[in-house]
Amino acid sequence: MKSVAMLVNLGSPDSTEVKDVKRYLGEFLMDGRVIDVPYLLRAFLVKGIILNTRPKKSAEAYKSIWWENGSPLIVLSERLQEKVQAHSEVKVELAMRYGNPSITETLKRIKSENPDLENLFVIPLYPHYAMSSYETVVERVREVAESEMPGINLDFQEPFYDDDQYIDILAKSIKPALETPFTKVLFSYHGVPERHIKKGDVTGNHCLKEGCCQTKSPAHAKCYRHQCFETTRLVAEKLGLKEDQFSVSFQSRLGRDPWLTPFTDATLKEYGHQGMERLVVVCPAFVSDCLETLEEIQVEGVHDFLGAGGKAIEVVPCLNDREDWSALLGKWIDNRTTV
Structure with a gap:
């Protein structure tokens, strides 16, 4: 069964410009699994209040931690992807739940580059189950895959908090x-x-x-x-x-x-x-x-x-792209997939 693996992390604004931070926060906070209230109330809170006050302050916070080569989370995720790829025979892709590279665009590219694809193994990069993190990744991947790659078998790594x-x-x-x-x-x-x-x-x-x-x-x-x-x-x-x-x-x-x-x-x-x-x-x-x-x-x-x-x-720094962490992800992929 031809397989591809996909790591999914939280995501980040494209830049520290207020407009990009506002766009990112809008996508993030309008997720019904993040702010789980009825749509109209959520839209009022997010679009009517939060996005009119918070983006400028958040942009300043991002500027204080931004790296020369981009968002720390994106850069670290890309480094992790490269190292995991070195530990796996299966093609390893990377997507973000919010922002870029988006789940939609990544799945479209995976499908176009792998016409014989049968199985997609997804690893949400969250150790613990929460509706606003692990669950929203799983449901978004399912939603997009249903329209972009119907018939593909989806397999998800379980929360690994006690592995x-x-x-x-x-x-x-x-x-x-x-x-x-x-x-x-x-x-x-x-x-x-x-x-x-x-x-x-x-x-x-x-x-x-x-x-x-x-x-x-x-x-x-x-x-x-x-x-x-x-x-x-x-x-x-x-x-x-x-x-x-x-x-x-x-x-x-x-x-x-x-x-x-x-x-x-x-x-x-x-x-x-x-x-x-x-x-x-x-x-x-x-x-x-x-x-x-x-x-x-x-x-x-x-x-x-x-x-x-x-x-x-x-x-203490997060696991980021540690060699042992990258190797473990590669092991999980190879244990659940075939080339």
Whole structure:
């Protein structure tokens, strides 16, 4: 069965110009799995309010982390694609959920260049299941493939938050930061609204209750919160961390609805007020460094911690294009496909 693999990451504006940032934010925030309210209300919030106020501020944030050769997330994703290709016999393509290269254009090109294609193996570059990340990639690929390449078999990599080899690589990426005496490791994950957790609860009566993430349930298959805690537990175990040596927080909240807590910015300030000697921060929800890690954590977060009285802080880079991570992705591809 002739196969092609496709890595899919979040995406980025084409440039730091306000118009490009506005276009990107419009596509991102109008996704019904990101802001999951009725279309008319979503359009009012996004087009009537957010896109009239936020793009200029976001453009400044992107400018502060933009690389000479482009968006860090895009550049790192392209480097990853090249390295994964070196580890696989199958053709490896790259697309972004929002922005360019788009899923639509990438699938069109894949079809035109591979007329005998039978199977497309898709790896959403998100370790954890969330409707606003993993799920929206899966559903968008299905939607576009149905019109652009009907009859093609679609195969998706499952969320890999507890995969042994992924956990081992993530732990190895953190270990060098722990060779210097440290006070605590903060695992900062991207936040989601609590309603997303409840919507994904297949039991309808498990999530967001006391002890729910530690109590076995079918809900865990789509529970972002449980999966974040599980990644943390497994990595901490691999690194030999004691319970008082690590904690979990959630960043990047938007709007006034309840989001997962504790919040990263508040946690960093709290640790700073404690005069913490040395804090190590890792962001396992992201496999590629991006605005949320390079600006929100490495700039704003570091400022919050040090400004509140913290002594020293180190932010661990994402997996990016590490050789062992690239090799693992290549292994997953070859195990699920044929040339």
